[in-house]
Amino acid sequence: MICNSYHEFLTSIFFCHFSKQVTVLNPHKKFSTSPAEMVRSIFKNHQLIYQMTKRDVIGRYRGSIFGLAWSFFNPLIMLAVYTFVFSVVFSARWNTASNSQTEFALALFIGMITHGLLAECVMRAPGIILGHVSYVKKVVFPLEILPWVVMGGTLFHSLVSLGVWALFYVIVNQSLHWTVMIIPLVLLPLVFFTMGLAWILAALGVYLRDIGQMTGVFTTILMFLSPVFYSADRLPENFKNAMYLNPLTFIIEQSRDVLMWGKLPNWNGLGLSLLISLIVAWLGFIVFQRTRQGFADVL
Numbered sequence: 001m002i003c004n005s006y007h008e009f010l011t012s013i014f015f016c017h018f019s020k021q022v023t024v025l026n027p028h029k030k031f032s033t034s035p036a037e038m039v040r041s042i043f044k045n046h047q048l049i050y051q052m053t054k055r056d057v058i059g060r061y062r063g064s065i066f067g068l069a070w071s072f073f074n075p076l077i078m079l080a081v082y083t084f085v086f087s088v089v090f091s092a093r094w095n096t097a098s099n100s101q102t103e104f105a106l107a108l109f110i111g112m113i114t115h116g117l118l119a120e121c122v123m124r125a126p127g128i129i130l131g132h133v134s135y136v137k138k139v140v141f142p143l144e145i146l147p148w149v150v151m152g153g154t155l156f157h158s159l160v161s162l163g164v165w166a167l168f169y170v171i172v173n174q175s176l177h178w179t180v181m182i183i184p185l186v187l188l189p190l191v192f193f194t195m196g197l198a199w200i201l202a203a204l205g206v207y208l209r210d211i212g213q214m215t216g217v218f219t220t221i222l223m224f225l226s227p228v229f230y231s232a233d234r235l236p237e238n239f240k241n242a243m244y245l246n247p248l249t250f251i252i253e254q255s256r257d258v259l260m261w262g263k264l265p266n267w268n269g270l271g272l273s274l275l276i277s278l279i280v281a282w283l284g285f286i287v288f289q290r291t292r293q294g295f296a297d298v299l
Contacts (some may be wrong), residue, residue, distance in 0.1 A: 126205025
């Protein structure tokens with residue numbers, strides 16, 4: 001009953017804003033794969049993306065006593081656990097002169113937030129289309145926005161986690177570096193890179209159901225192959241060069257620079273990373289648009 005109401009609510013929003021564009025599904029229709037269409041789809045459907053993201057975030061905590069407050073409590077609890085385990089139990093220290101007990105937990109938490117942004121989208125991507133079958137079969141719904149809905153929810157929780165990190169950092173250090181304002185620019189390449197993966201996995205998830213089982217293993221392996229629990233500077237030179245082939249490495253290191261150390265990011269590296277991420281996003285968009293014609297037949 002709740003599921004039906006949810007679908008009716010979203011469908012009504014769609015028809016309200018896009019009634020002139022809704023037609024009967026044409027299996028032979030060709031969808032544009034141009035970069036302009038990728039960008040145009042976001043602006044054209046921004047209201048729908050917002051409403052669906054809002055429903056996704058609220059729906060995650062529906063029925064719980066504290067509701068949306070859990071989005072704040074969860075990262076707070078995890079940060080407390082990281083601080084206790086790595087600072088007290090293992091007496092771990094980051095590779096700096098301060099040798100602070102809480103510094104390791106703060107640096108680790110930045111790595112976990114950054115990795116989590118990619119990991120959550122990748123793990124949810126294979127089931128995006130499978131969870132919205134009615135939109136595939138009944139109306140010409142802008143299916144390409146569904147990964148953006150997942151990304152919107154993930155960004156919301158990442159923002160809350162960053163707020164918890166900032167609060168803890170202020171308590172420990174009594175101030176924040178002004179460079180924290182640059183963090184959206186640092187994370188921007190990761191957002192587009194993740195969207196490219198999400199579009200590819202969302203399309204493949206329709207045809208290959210095993211993809212959904214593999215993403216959890218992939219994200220776990222990626223966590224240990226990324227500088228989440230350690231600094232890339234501590235690796236031998238040969239391993240360091242190989243580590244930077246991992247797209248997460250540069251973003252995690254730059255995030256720590258602007259958040260913890262008050263350094264400006266490597267603008268040249270950030271520009272190159274953004275360019276590569278946009279190419280990956282476009283390739284993912286192409287794969288999704290060219291395979292979506294067969295979704296209705298498979299589902």
